[in-house]
Amino acid sequence: MSIKPVESLDSVVIRFAGDSGDGMQLTGDRFTSETAALGNDLSTLPNYPAEIRAPQGTLLGVSSFQLHFADHHVLTPGDAPDVLVAMNPAALKANLGDLPRGATIIVNTDEFTKRNLAKVGYDVSPVEDGSLESYHLHPLRLTSLTVDALADFDLSRKDKERSKNMFALGLLSWLYTRPTTGTEQFLKNKFGSKPDILEANLAALNAGFNYGETTEDFAVTYEIAPAKMQGGAYRNIVGNTALAYGLVAAAHRSGLQLAMGAYPITPATDILHVLAKLKRFGVITMQVEDEIAGVGTAIGASYGGALGVTATSGPGVALKSEAIGLAVMLELPLVVVDVQRGGPSTGLPTKTEQSDLLQAMYGRNGESPCAIIAPQSPGDCFNAAFEAVEMATTYRTPVFVLSDGYLANGSEPWLIPDVAKLRQIDIDFTTEPNDVDANGEPVFHPYLRDPETLARPWTLPGTSGLEHVIGGIEKADITGNLSYDPDNHDKMVRLRQAKIDGIAKSLPDLVVDDPSGDAGVLILGWGSTYGPIAEAVRLARKDGINVAHAHLRHLNPFPPNLGEVLARYEQVIVPEMNLGQLSLMLRAKYLVDVQSYTQVRGLPFTSIELAAVLSKATANLSGAIR
């Protein structure tokens, strides 16, 4: 127990920032884990440089990890940090703009050398010139403190310096009364085979912790009470892992072999990485020559009766478009994961955006409808993937899962699902003739549809007596024979559309959170903006602003009551990280004058700015009584 006074806080946002080589992601991960173990709710967001080897000490090379933890439900990684840990001048400079006055800054002054300062354009050290006066500044010689603490170790100075992130972690753990036992165990697992490195890291961690306790630099320590959370087992999970697990769980529940074809692309690659490890679950991963082959192999696998999946980002979807159209025509199950990033072209590969909605919706030749599902938080990627598999197999159609960079790399505590309660996915392959011909003889018609779902039979090669050829050329209704008949084409185009539209019948109604029941403004989001929007709504309501909130998970088809919901509100605000793609769809479909609020900075919205939007919108209401 600390001998210093302890102060209680309800929520804290910390950002660890340093050079790519400083181990900030690891430091953040470990602090997250300690925090989760204490029962705080939390949300995290890493921010990586796009260049793998950006020059050391430059702004381009800054890597950061933000963590928001609280004694209540946390919806976002936090708008602005309360604490910045800056390991070098670049990290300070790159992040200072995000800090509110009064925030705490811990800097590693050992790195504030003339050379490093010059690299980022500081003539004088900001630590010394008084420019940081309005912050709580803690200039610490983190590197030399670490090296001093490791004086007795037979390691090179370089190796000793490497442990400075553990020193920082120890210090922060002390400052926020986090236990370090989990990290100690983690280090033992990681460096078990290198005892001297292990001992050095443990010593640095301890030294950091003790430094907080003994130095006069820090007068108080803080504690944050556990949050009230639903009972159960939790882990911290990032969106890409949750998404991969959702696919595996659905494959397991359906009895299908998961077959993924993929080509590496940021920020989707980790889905491939996770699945490649899961051979235990019979998962086939094929890292193929390009994105077209990625979707091609998935389609081939689905045709063979596996669960064909491909995961990519926007540029990859562009390459896959023609083949996704083929899957629309073949009417085979296919899951296409698009982890969206900043576009167009290579755009901002490591940043987030929601600008592929229209690509998923319309980015193919011909009338080529696909279902679209968007998860709303990192953990929710599991559910979205699971549901996509259910939909793809039930309706024999490509289904898009629209994740994004923010969800993919962000993390949150995840209530681990009870496997026994995961829905069963029944797959029924057609193995017998399904129709009779004019003479009453049994025949197989590959495009005879289920009257309820309009799905066609899923019949596997190897099934005797049902041999047939499918392909991309238009087929005759029912028989699936080639057909160039105008009326038949018109009918088939409409049938394929009706099949996707009909999925709406199986969707739950859109739930609107409107506690007063008489809000005039509805804020409607989709995908990863859920957290910032929900937080903004909470802030607005605290200020007495009456707003309703709803979040779309199904982008195609929309939930059945959406039109009715939109009509109920005098004003509908749709924030998106694009130039208004959902707004365009809503306006076109429901003839509702939704107000688009957009931003494409590669970063999530802040809840403060959205709360301001809500405040303005309610002030402008006509006051008309509905």
Added chain:
Amino acid sequence: MTTIDLGMPGAGTFGVPHLHEDAPPLNKKELASDMEPRWCAGCGDYSILAAVQGFLPELGLKRENIVFVSGIGCSSRFPFYMNTYGVHSIHGRAPAIATGLATARQDLSVWVVTGDGDALSIGGNHLIHAMRRNVNLKILLFNNRIYGLTKGQYSPTSELGKITKSSPYGSVDRPFNPVSLALGSEATFVARTMDTDRKHLTSVLRAAAEHRGTALVEIYQNCPIFNDGAYELLKDRDEAEARVVHLEDGQPVRVGADKLVARGDSGELTVVEAEGADMSRVVVHDAGADDPSTAFQLSRLDDPTMAHIPMGIFRNVSRPTYEDLVHAQIDDVVNAAGGSATDADLGALLMGNDTWTVAD
């Protein structure tokens, strides 16, 4: 590390359900779909279709376990005329789709039918990667040296200077030699044959089917409408006899009745008179040679004037297939864990190593 010992790869159709030995073999008719082929009169595709339908029953496979996957082009209409399973996919992508299918289903005999444009232009990337992976696919490349379906543009196998509608001044593109390309792509089976030589075509298809791994079979195919006579020289018995380089395993490589292929002083291959040839320098064909260099050299004897046209099986070596390796890795892990994953395994995966519990 997992070690994968598959032993000697089995025959190409190992693992594919065969008809009962007492059951009558399939006949050619049963393999023909009820769709009338719609190629132009005299198109070489007809002879290839007939040869495939005629030879497939030999394999003794169940019809339902045979799948033809094609791209787009005249040649790619092939699956429609086969009474088997089939996918007529999109331009160039058949090798990718077939790779996914063959990997998911090792109990299928998967054939790819493609054209020179389909395989070598738009689908070139998929083709070379299927070959280097050694997926158990039989790829029939119908080479008519023209884009047939789009009505006669020059293709990646059209000769330099070719006059077509899209090259009215003559094509300035240098062509691919599909056999050289395949050998450079690590293909384990590479052959060339000809639409009109039924006997040779059949023998090559048979060997391809027996091969476990990717078999690339280039089939010279005449398009009488847009590139008639591309292989006219080979149709004349005497001309053919004079030009064809016969690749027969274990035999000296012969050109016509009286010439042989021999190795020159710098290692190059040359065609020499048989009479008086230094037999120590004559190349004896070895399709099973681990090193594809000689096969590649033989493929280079081919030249645009068609002075020499190597025909037959250039290379036929045993390597583990892609899908055998994929499944061996999975099986290793699954078997080591004592069988297929259970709910408990899934539960453990979801749980991970770093959990905490919140009391209700």
